[in-house]
Amino acid sequence: MATDTSIRIVIALILFFWDSEGWRARGLDVEAAFLEGKLQKKYYLEPPDMLVWLRFMTIEEFNTHCIELQNGMYGQVDAALRFFVRFVGYLTTKNCNGIIQSKADPCVFYKKDANGFPLMVSAVTVDDCLLGGGGTQKNWIFLWKTLKKNSTLLRRWKSKNI
Numbered sequence: 001m002a003t004d005t006s007i008r009i010v011i012a013l014i015l016f017f018w019d020s021e022g023w024r025a026r027g028l029d030v031e032a033a034f035l036e037g038k039l040q041k042k043y044y045l046e047p048p049d050m051l052v053w054l055r056f057m058t059i060e061e062f063n064t065h066c067i068e069l070q071n072g073m074y075g076q077v078d079a080a081l082r083f084f085v086r087f088v089g090y091l092t093t094k095n096c097n098g099i100i101q102s103k104a105d106p107c108v109f110y111k112k113d114a115n116g117f118p119l120m121v122s123a124v125t126v127d128d129c130l131l132g133g134g135g136t137q138k139n140w141i142f143l144w145k146t147l148k149k150n151s152t153l154l155r156r157w158k159s160k161n162i
Helices: 004-016 059-064 079-091 139-150
Strands: 024-030 108-112 118-125 128-133 157-161
Touching: 004 024, 004 108, 004 118, 004 128
Parallel strands: none
Antiparallel strands: 024 128, 024 157, 108 118, 118 128
């Protein structure tokens, strides 16, 4: 989760470049983010008793079978971390065209032009993201469209202008 200081710096950059570079801010939220994380080990659950009562399972099946989780679920201790790892994995691939993860705060991402000028900056807090950028290329719009179009992970993102 991005620190308060990192979020303040992202907001300060957006405000600093608001007039001169046409930067704008966008807030992104993932619905059901904790269900999107890929598990690194196998998790098994006991079937709910209701499956026997509703006759989806016999008592013998209930006593001998279990449910294997395919993705994360709410209540898992590492669900937020699993989502973040998957999100970072997507952001730092070539699909996102040069986005770099900050070394000072791993929940901050940025993109610079060939001269080192910032084009886009983003701070991630669990399942929310503050995205700022602009310029002639509108990199933050590019990022938003890229995330929505190319990632099954991020199809649940909801966006709003800030």
